[in-house]
Amino acid sequence: NAGVTQTPKFQVLKTGQSMTLQCAQDMNHNSMYWYRQDPGMGLRLIYYSASEGTTDKGEVPNGYNVSRLNKREFSLRLESAAPSQTSVYFCASSFSGRGTDTQYFGPGTRLTVL
Amino acid sequence: AQSVTQPDIHITVSEGASLELRCNYSYGATPYLFWYVQSPGQGLQLLLKYFSGDTLVQGIKGFEAEFKRSQSSFNLRKPSVHWSDAAEYFCAVGGELYGGSQGNLIFGKGTKLSVKP
Numbered sequence: 001n002a003g004v005t006q007t008p009k010f011q012v013l014k015t016g017q018s019m020t021l022q023c024a025q026d027m028n029h030n031s032m033y034w035y036r037q038d039p040g041m042g043l044r045l046i047y048y049s050a051s052e053g054t055t056d057k058g059e060v061p062n063g064y065n066v067s068r069l070n071k072r073e074f075s076l077r078l079e080s081a082a083p084s085q086t087s088v089y090f091c092a093s094s095f096s097g098r099g100t101d102t103q104y105f106g107p108g109t110r111l112t113v114l
Numbered sequence: 115a116q117s118v119t120q121p122d123i124h125i126t127v128s129e130g131a132s133l134e135l136r137c138n139y140s141y142g143a144t145p146y147l148f149w150y151v152q153s154p155g156q157g158l159q160l161l162l163k164y165f166s167g168d169t170l171v172q173g174i175k176g177f178e179a180e181f182k183r184s185q186s187s188f189n190l191r192k193p194s195v196h197w198s199d200a201a202e203y204f205c206a207v208g209g210e211l212y213g214g215s216q217g218n219l220i221f222g223k224g225t226k227l228s229v230k231p
Binding site: 004033040041042043044045048058090092099100101102103104105106107108 | 118123146148150155156157158159160163165204208218219221222223224
């Protein structure tokens with residue numbers, strides 16, 4: 001039982017390049033989330049997926065797209081990376097998406113955009 | 115709008131000393147409150163959570179937190195800190211997302227804990 005896994009762990013991009021961050025969970029959770037963590041800012045929600053087949057914007061969605069590929073996988077795409085997207089990205093999942101549910105986090109992807 | 119404030123950016127305590135990390139929240143209804151810990155280079159791990167009932171909540175690793183509605187606070191405590199507790203601690207409130215009932219989390223900016231030998 002690996003929990004929430006993310007790939008890659010580290011990535012360096014040049015401005016304008018694109019990439020996809022992958023996330024998978026093996027806990028049979030319905031809801032999945034993407035956050036970014038910046039120094040002194042805490043974690044901010046980018047996108048979430050309440051259930052398979054649905055996605056919605058969070059607090060900071062600009063410059064990102066997501067795909068809920070199936071129940072297990074939730075990917076985050078940067079179409080044209082910008083230096084402002086340099087951050088640590090965390091994927092999380094929870095069973096039902098209710099406010100009382102615990103969110104389980106992956107180990108993160110550290111992204112640098114030059 | 116919901117918000118979480120962690121007033122202390124960085125705290126240093128001696129090993130064996132007691133610890134209290136402060137968290138204040140703003141939320142219109144009954145909040146769902148969480149404390150997470152992040153060790154260097156790692157993801158976040160849940161320490162404890164509060165939804166209702168007993169206002170003193172026990173968590174993992176010897177941590178506890180007390181919900182005080184009158185003060186809008188949910189402070190994290192530990193009687194005796196170990197060197198392995200050095201990490202960053204995040205308080206979060208679970209609430210409604212854009213008027214719905216989605217379980218988004220609003221995080222504080224974190225408190226970094228250093229432990230002196």
